[in-house]
Amino acid sequence: MEALNPSTITLLVLAPLVIWRIYSRIRRMVGSQRLSRVRLWITLIIFPTLVLLLGYAAHENAKLLSWLAGGLAFGSFLAVYGLRQTRFEQTPQGLFYTPHAHLGIALSLLLVGRIVYRLVEVYARNGSASPGTAEFARSPLTLVIFGLLAGYYIIYAVGLVRWRNRVLREESARA
Numbered sequence: 001m002e003a004l005n006p007s008t009i010t011l012l013v014l015a016p017l018v019i020w021r022i023y024s025r026i027r028r029m030v031g032s033q034r035l036s037r038v039r040l041w042i043t044l045i046i047f048p049t050l051v052l053l054l055g056y057a058a059h060e061n062a063k064l065l066s067w068l069a070g071g072l073a074f075g076s077f078l079a080v081y082g083l084r085q086t087r088f089e090q091t092p093q094g095l096f097y098t099p100h101a102h103l104g105i106a107l108s109l110l111l112v113g114r115i116v117y118r119l120v121e122v123y124a125r126n127g128s129a130s131p132g133t134a135e136f137a138r139s140p141l142t143l144v145i146f147g148l149l150a151g152y153y154i155i156y157a158v159g160l161v162r163w164r165n166r167v168l169r170e171e172s173a174r175a
Contacts, residue, residue, distance in 0.1 A: 071147020
């Protein structure tokens with residue numbers, strides 16, 4: 001029996017972890033979620049930072065920046081649509097919201113599809129990530145998908161923060 005090459009072993013080890021994360025992410029997108037202040041602020045810190053870093057990495061190429069900006073704009077539009085479709089609930093247990101399931105799942109699958117495509121590409125080269133790693137980070141497809149996700153999650157988090165603040169103001173006005 002032939003020994004497995006390192007890229008096959010890596011794929012076999014990482015595949016269950018990736019599948020579990022995808023499952024847990026999609027499951028979370030479908031049902032009601034308790035509003036978490038910490039998660040919102042993490043989103044509002046990490047995604048803009050990553051956008052700035054990617055923008056800086058691509059700053060010499062206006063075409064790449066336009067792909068990132070286009071993704072951000074379309075992602076922002078989708079977030080506004082998603083917020084309008086979100087069901088907000090104020091209960092004695094806390095604040096809950098149910099996001100638009102199909103939109104969240106579609107965005108998650110788009111990212112997963114890009115990652116799977118990259119893994120297949122690396123595997124086809126027998127585990128050699130070079131020279132494609134730099135190309136992947138500067139790929140218009142990667143930038144537009146990341147911009148789409150970043151725009152969506154940033155604007156969606158801002159919308160949730162605004163809803164939370166409005167609810168808290170209304171509660172303090174009643175008291």
